[in-house]
Amino acid sequence: MNNALVIGSGVMGSGIAQLLSINKIKTIITDSSIDNLKKSKEKVLLNLDSLLKKSIITKNQKAESIKNIDFIKTLDQEINQVDFVIEAANENFDTKKKIFKMLEKKISANCVLATNTSSISISEIASELKFPERFIGMHFFNPATIMKLVEIVKGRETNMETTDKIIKLTKRLGKIGVISKDSPGFISNRILMPMINEAIETLRGNVAEVDEIDSVMRLGMAHPMGPLKLADLIGLDVCMSILEVLRDGFNDKKYDPSPLLIKMVNEGKLGRKTRQGFYKYNKTK
Numbered sequence: 598m599n600n601a602l603v604i605g606s607g608v609m610g611s612g613i614a615q616l617l618s619i620n621k622i623k624t625i626i627t628d629s630s631i632d633n634l635k636k637s638k639e640k641v642l643l644n645l646d647s648l649l650k651k652s653i654i655t656k657n658q659k660a661e662s663i664k665n666i667d668f669i670k671t672l673d674q675e676i677n678q679v680d681f682v683i684e685a686a687n688e689n690f691d692t693k694k695k696i697f698k699m700l701e702k703k704i705s706a707n708c709v710l711a712t713n714t715s716s717i718s719i720s721e722i723a724s725e726l727k728f729p730e731r732f733i734g735m736h737f738f739n740p741a742t743i744m745k746l747v748e749i750v751k752g753r754e755t756n757m758e759t760t761d762k763i764i765k766l767t768k769r770l771g772k773i774g775v776i777s778k779d780s781p782g783f784i785s786n787r788i789l790m791p792m793i794n795e796a797i798e799t800l801r802g803n804v805a806e807v808d809e810i811d812s813v814m815r816l817g818m819a820h821p822m823g824p825l826k827l828a829d830l831i832g833l834d835v836c837m838s839i840l841e842v843l844r845d846g847f848n849d850k851k852y853d854p855s856p857l858l859i860k861m862v863n864e865g866k867l868g869r870k871t872r873q874g875f876y877k878y879n880k881t882k
């Protein structure tokens with residue numbers, strides 16, 4: 598795969614586009630919000646500088662990334678060249694389904710369609726598609742340039758050729774793929790989100806403050822980052838959407854998002870991306 602299209606230029610789309618372009622894949626990235634697309638361009642440049650400073654990438658890789666990545670407002674002819682699409686729009690079933698229905702009218706016959714969904718059923722998104730055999734879940738972690746794992750999720754009709762192509766791409770990007778069955782939250786978020794939700798409930802119940810809750814999990818359980826800081830990094834709106842998918846998918850109220858999480862999302866306190874979540878962030882963080 599040498600020509601990629603990334604749909605959605607938020608936290609994950611920007612990171613994935615950066616990762617693809619560093620690895621010499623011609624990448625176009627688009628978003629329904631021009632404002633977000635502009636911010637993504639700024640963010641990608643800042644991140645490349647930061648990766649270079651930390652010696653995670655070389656000068657050549659930075660130049661390669663800038664050369665290979667294109668920020669595009671509306672999709673046109675260029676879509677014919679694309680052999681890999683990864684969607685990283687909001688964690689909403691209808692949004693994702695609409696995107697893929699639009700895409701499949703335009704893509705070429707050998708193009709693989711992947712979603713970065715954290716929790717939504719791959720088979721359900723694929724259910725109304727003309728080419729469900731070319732559709733797959735490719736779940737990157739945040740930040741996509743750094744985190745080693747990719748959760749690969751096959752839908753009911755995903756074929757071997759598609760799966761093999763994604764396993765190969767995962768390796769080429771320097772990542773390690775783990776295959777999960779198509780079940781709500783897959784492996785990662787079925788385990789992670791209830792923990793984050795419980796940390797928020799611990800805070801809401803006045804058992805301890807933010808720092809104490811995170812310290813216990815860092816120092817006592819050897820987690821590299823506490824659950825509240827991780828929730829801020831993921832995005833509180835994303836955490837809430839994933840919990841709703843788990844609750845509805847398993848029909849179990851134990852996954853109900855904490856009232857405090859709902860309140861913060863309603864107040865627009867979404868974590869790092871809005872610079873206010875359980876912690877406050879300055880512009881450069």
Ligand SMILES: NC(=O)c1ccc[n+]([C@@H]2O[C@H](COP(=O)([O-])OP(=O)(O)OC[C@H]3O[C@@H](n4cnc5c(N)ncnc54)[C@H](O)[C@@H]3O)[C@@H](O)[C@H]2O)c1
Pocket residue numbers: 604605606607608609610627628629630633684685686687688689692696713714715716736737738739830831832835870
């Ligand atoms: N944040 C994380 O840590 C994380 C990790 C792994 C996977 N994910 C998943 O990745 C996806 C994106 O998450 P995010 O954190 O980047 O969200 P985000 O809110 O940062 O970005 C979503 C972007 O999608 C755009 N968008 C919405 N509808 C669109 C459409 N129809 N066409 C094009 N663009 C559209 C929005 O304008 C926004 O810029 C979600 O499915 C999420 O579950 C998130």
